[in-house]
Amino acid sequence: MDHFTAAGTSTTPPVRTGPRDPGDAWVEGSRGRFWGRFGAAGVLAFDPAKGVLLQHRAIWSHNGGTWGLPGGALHQHEDPVTGALREANEEAAVPADGVDVLFTSVLDLDYWAYTTVVVLVREPFDPVISDPESIELQWVPVAGVENKELHPGFAAAWPGLRERLPSRPGA
Template identity: 85%
Template sequence: MDHSPASTQSSTPPVRMGPRDPGDAWVEGERGRYWGRFGAAGVLAYDPAKGVLLQHRAIWSHNGGTWGLPGGALHEGEDAVVGALREAYEEAAVPAESVDVLFTSVLDLGYWSYTTVVVLATEPFDPVISDPESIELLWIPLADVERQELHPGFAAAWPALRERLAAGA
């Protein structure tokens, strides 16, 4: 499959091959519509020498074209840290063995939750676009994150996440 930037700029999602996980579904409630029947989670990878790893989201995805975190829907009964690391590996080849969890931050809406898992890169790694959900993956210095067009959920969470990172978690 072609994972070049041109292939991810289409407004149409790729044809899904194989069975979907039961967690891959929208949930709706009084505060909006969110992806992940059992919630969702993502990884904010931090390397003090490079900054944070951000994903430029495919145009066809929810809030496509914005910058956010590699992550996605949790599987039924899956721990949020495990799910975030699984998703980050699937989408960006973030190696779980090369990161340490610093802290988690949870947005809980009652009917849906999102867990940001903040990790420290203990060994340098290069992210790899390994599925069609990314246009680009880049290490962005902390001071430059706000200069990106951020996914609205990540934009709302970033100031508190940045503060905790700056304070040494």
């Protein structure tokens, strides 16, 4: 497993210095409270040689301390694939031009939706923690994902996502 760690694990979110995007807000409804006024999306990067890229979420974030996917709130009028690739690049340096979209999976709660964009890594890369939302980034073998303390939403989605990943020996 390749590990990429941040310097600190503060329990306090960083002070925002720039303008907020209108999508950066909580949405509440009958099934709970979720981040992203226009929905949210994340990237499940699959590298057949390394496994999947997981993000150890900052302690101060929603479900902090768990493992999930780089991603976040969509911008207004942004399609989920574009938003997921933007967020994954911002949070983990996932290069949009070095991956191929395999499929998407959508959790739609009527008032909020989360899209998982599953990509095949075409050009291997080392992820880079470039914002305070990650404690660590790690390539995890497919068979080892369940051994992590997963974000509840990702934990629920993982069996179906795993089933749809391309087959390879030892995966």
